[in-house]
Amino acid sequence: MPSLDARLEAVLGLVHAHSHADIGSDHASLPIELIHRGQIVRGVIVELNSGPLLLARQNVRRAGLQDRIDVRAGDGFSPLAPGEVQSASLSGMGAQTMLGILDRAGETLPPALILQPNDSPRRVRVWALAHGYHLSAERLAEGHWTYPVLRLEQRGGPDPAYAGLPLDAALRYGPHLLGSGDPLARRQVWADIVRLSKVAAPGRPAEGDLAVAQAALSWLNR
Ligand SMILES: C[S@@+](CC[C@H](N)C(=O)[O-])C[C@H]1O[C@@H](n2cnc3c(N)ncnc32)[C@H](O)[C@@H]1O
Incomplete structure (x- = not known):
């Protein structure tokens, strides 16, 4: 098997x-x-x-x-x-x-x-x-x-899965995973914040990605 x-x-x-x-x-x-x-x-x-x-x-x-x-x-x-x-x-x-x-x-x-x-x-x-x-x-x-x-x-x-969630964060990390506070999703959000904080600067794509990760973290810590 x-x-x-x-x-x-x-x-x-x-x-x-x-x-x-x-x-x-x-x-x-x-x-x-x-x-x-x-x-x-x-x-x-x-x-x-x-x-x-x-x-x-x-x-x-x-x-x-x-x-x-x-x-x-x-x-x-x-x-x-x-x-x-x-x-x-x-x-x-x-x-x-x-x-x-x-x-x-x-x-x-x-x-x-x-x-x-x-x-x-x-x-x-x-x-x-x-x-x-x-x-x-x-x-x-x-x-x-x-x-x-x-x-x-x-x-x-x-799709009711997205109701009440910050849309960009839910699309990136998953509405059910964020909603349930999944430990691996939480780890991904933290890893992104650490990685993107080093490269984010005004006008660079990483700045937007960092804002999405921060919105996800705020949701998880609400
Ligand atoms: C990396 S393997 C993944 C195998 C298995 N699904 C897994 O998750 O372990 C990707 C497989 O998809 C097949 N594949 C890629 N494009 C395809 C298509 N358009 N239609 C059918 N099979 C495809 C490849 O031949 C390959 O065997």
């Missing part, structure tokens, strides 16, 4: 669906473990590159799950039919790659997304606000970096 690191455990913890797609799965550890733990009934893996595609096929076969996990070659959501899965995960990628995949998905985009960008979670939160997805849960996982993991759900109206 494959064991997951803290990053993929955090992703796994936010998945619950009958059918789930893992886009850019590589080793296939996540969907295999989701089936083993009974969190999904059926999985679809999509891989763009031949090496990871082969590895995913091998690992699914070794786990004896060929009848439960379908491994498909392709770009993002293109090998999926609209409505085929209730949720999808994208993990271990830069935000730019991830948002490109989401923007190309069109009608195949499922109503729930579990996203773990390696950088710029702010860009993912901004994308969610602009595309009718609410942020229903967030986690931070420790590893090589501190990894953000977001669960998004398609819903109408303004």
Whole structure:
């Protein structure tokens, strides 16, 4: 049975669906473990590159799950039919790659997304606000970096997660993480204040980033 690191455990913890797609799965550890733990009934893996595609096929076969996990070659959501899965995960990628995949998905985009960008979670939160997805849960996982993991759900109206929070700080650090006073989020805010205080000067981008970190700290200490 494959064991997951803290990053993929955090992703796994936010998945619950009958059918789930893992886009850019590589080793296939996540969907295999989701089936083993009974969190999904059926999985679809999509891989763009031949090496990871082969590895995913091998690992699914070794786990004896060929009848439960379908491994498909392709770009993002293109090998999926609209409505085929209730949720999808994208993990271990830069935000730019991830948002490109989401923007190309069109009608195949499922109503729930579990996203773990390696950088710029702010860009993912901004994308969610602009595309009718609410942020229903967030986690931070420790590893090589501190990894953000977001669960998004398609819903109408303004996202209540941001109500009453300073918007720029919530987009940067996460409304749920700030709201709950998450210790890793608090650590990130402090690290940013220490780092940015050394380089911030009037008119430089770091000045704005420092103001956002200070707004987050004021919120956490309110
Ligand atoms: C760094 S790996 C992450 C693997 C796994 N998701 C994880 O979190 O450990 C990124 C994977 O995404 C795949 N990938 C990148 N762009 C893709 C796309 N447009 N469609 C499908 N897979 C893609 C790559 O081939 C690679 O296997």
